[in-house]
Amino acid sequence: xxxxxxxxxxxxxxxxxxxxxxxxxxxxxxxxxxxxxxxxxxxxxxxxxxxxxxxxxxxxxxxxxxxxxxxxxxxxxxxxxxxxxxxxxxxxxxxxxxxxxxxxxxxxxxxxxxxxxxxxxxxxxxxxxxxxxxxxxxxxxxxxxxxxxxxxxxxxxxxxxxxxxxxxxxxxxxxxxxxxxxxxxxxxxxxxxxxxxxxxxxxxxxxxxxxxxxxxxxxxxxxxxxxxxxxxxxxxxxxxxxxxxxxxxxxxxxxxxxxxxxxxxxxxxxxxxxxxxxxxxxxxxxxxxxxxxxxxxxxxxxxxxxxxxxxxxxxxxxxxxxxxxxxxxxxxxxxxxxxxxxxxxxxxxxxxxxxxxxxxxxxxxxxxxxxxxxxxxxxxxxxxxxxxx
Numbered sequence: 001x002x003x004x005x006x007x008x009x010x011x012x013x014x015x016x017x018x019x020x021x022x023x024x025x026x027x028x029x030x031x032x033x034x035x036x037x038x039x040x041x042x043x044x045x046x047x048x049x050x051x052x053x054x055x056x057x058x059x060x061x062x063x064x065x066x067x068x069x070x071x072x073x074x075x076x077x078x079x080x081x082x083x084x085x086x087x088x089x090x091x092x093x094x095x096x097x098x099x100x101x102x103x104x105x106x107x108x109x110x111x112x113x114x115x116x117x118x119x120x121x122x123x124x125x126x127x128x129x130x131x132x133x134x135x136x137x138x139x140x141x142x143x144x145x146x147x148x149x150x151x152x153x154x155x156x157x158x159x160x161x162x163x164x165x166x167x168x169x170x171x172x173x174x175x176x177x178x179x180x181x182x183x184x185x186x187x188x189x190x191x192x193x194x195x196x197x198x199x200x201x202x203x204x205x206x207x208x209x210x211x212x213x214x215x216x217x218x219x220x221x222x223x224x225x226x227x228x229x230x231x232x233x234x235x236x237x238x239x240x241x242x243x244x245x246x247x248x249x250x251x252x253x254x255x256x257x258x259x260x261x262x263x264x265x266x267x268x269x270x271x272x273x274x275x276x277x278x279x280x281x282x283x284x285x286x287x288x289x290x291x292x293x294x295x296x297x298x299x300x301x302x303x304x305x306x307x308x309x310x311x312x313x314x315x316x317x318x319x320x321x322x323x324x325x326x327x328x329x330x331x332x333x334x335x336x337x338x339x340x341x342x343x344x345x346x347x348x349x350x351x352x353x354x355x356x357x358x359x360x361x362x363x364x365x366x367x368x369x370x371x372x373x374x375x376x377x378x379x380x381x382x383x384x385x386x387x388x389x
Contacts, residue, residue: 003127003264005134011178012116012123012131013138015079018174019109019116020139021146022086022167024249026051026102027224028147028242029160031231035238037095041228041356045348046095047102048224052340054106055113059334062114063327071119072183074111076175081108083171090161110333117329119184121318129268129315133260136311140253144246147227151243201328207377208317211272212335214370215309217343218279221363222248222286222302224344225356233357234295247296251303259308263315269378272312276374278305283367287360309370310336 005013026048034044066074085104088097116135124131146163153162226248230241255275262271282305285298318328343366351359 003124003130006123007178007181008123008183009120009131011174011181012120013135014174015075015112016116016135017138017142018079018167018170019082019113021142021170022082022105022109022164023051024143024146024223025150025163025167027220028150028227028245029163030224031227031238031242032150032154032160033098036093037098039095041348041351042345043095045224045345046099048220049341049345050099050103051106052337052342052344054103054108055110055337056334056341057337058107058110058114059330059332059337061330062111062333063330065111066115066118071115071185075115075119075183078108078111078113078115079171079175081105082112083168085109086164086168090164106337110337114329114333115183117314117318117332121329123184128318129263129312130260132311132315133256133263133308136307137253137256137260140249140256140307144249144253147243147245147249151239151246154242155239201331204377204380205317205328205331207373207380208313209331209335211313211370211373211377212310212317212332213339214366214373215276215306215313216336216339218283218363218366218370219306219310220340220344221347221360221366222299222306225347225351225360226299228351229356229360230292230295232355233360234289234292236292244296244299248299248303251300252307255304255307256311258304259312263312268312268316272309272316272374273378275305275308275312276371278302279309279367280371281305283364287357287364309374 030044030047033039033047034041062074082105085101085108088101088104092098092101117132120131120135121128149163149166150160154160223245227242227245230236230244231238234241236244259271259275279302282298282301282303286295286302287298289295289298314329314332317332343362347359347362350362353359
């Protein structure tokens with residue numbers, strides 16, 4: 001089957017890039033926000049916790065909101081809501097306001113995210129693994145620029161807020177260009193199938209849901225605290241540490257680009273195992289390296305591996321019951337939101353007690369859990385054939 005990128009597909013890719021860019025900015029900018037507002041690790045982590053809480057709420061409600069208000073309103077309204085949250089974040093230098101605005105970005109932006117995932121699944125069907133992988137390539141490319149923008153703007157005296165302004169401008173441009181683009185509608189069910197739509201998602205879905213939870217936990221422990229670890233654990237200068245997070249994000253972009261090609265020829269769940277093993281190899285180098293070069297090499301390898309864990313797991317999870325793409329997408333985003341809500345906050349609180357280097361031991365445990373869960377879920381799941389292009 002031929003994979004076709006139509007106008008809607010490109011809109012979905014670019015909107016996901018916008019969402020990921022704004023979300024990813026919270027990590028590299030945090031050392032500067034901590035210094036500006038004199039925040040400790042625990043309070044700083046509340047920004048990501050608030051964002052994740054918004055994602056969690058959205059993951060619980062969005063499928064029902066979509067049935068009531070329609071996909072179009074949640075898609076465009078979610079993107080606009082994220083802009084409002086970003087404007088509030090950069091306008092009021094107060095930790096209560098910045099934490100609240102992070103919640104708004106997570107809640108309203110996740111309406112957009114969930115609709116993107118559900119509509120790509122509906123539009124591309126059995127080719128959804130390719131669509132998810134490619135969409136996450138564009139997201140990773142966008143996020144890779146975040147630490148570069150923040151490092152350059154801070155070094156040039158313009159300040160980290162430039163990064164948020166770029167995200168806001170991106171949404172305005174996309175809305176102007178694609179404002180009349182029709183969006184895919186949800187798959188219609190027969191009346192006899194309506195009762196079945198209330199049935200619980202199957203057990204195998206929840207196995208992969210756990211893979212999403214723990215893999216996103218690892219990704220965001222690194223993404224949010226990586227710059228602080230490079231500064232206070234490895235000993236790099238603050239601007240350098242923030243800028244070098246580009247290595248992780250660029251590795252994710254490269255990993256997803258490679259993954260988007262391999263998904264055409266390899267079983268999706270088998271590729272998940274390979275990605276998890278790469279993380280298992282790379283993370284100890286990043287965490288335990290005794291010289292900065294080893295830490296950075298480990299950061300790159302970890303990024304290559306972790307890049308495909310979420311999009312590939314999402315592809316498997318939404319393909320288990322294709323007629324319930326809204327629900328599967330919403331629950332998957334709920335898992336991601338819970339991961340971001342819980343794990344970086346725990347790591348930040350522990351860092352206040354034992355230091356950022358010791359606290360990263362939590363992420364090491366999570367990496368092992370990801371590998372074990374991926375192997376277990378693969379052994380219990382049906383064989384998913386690769387998409388043929």
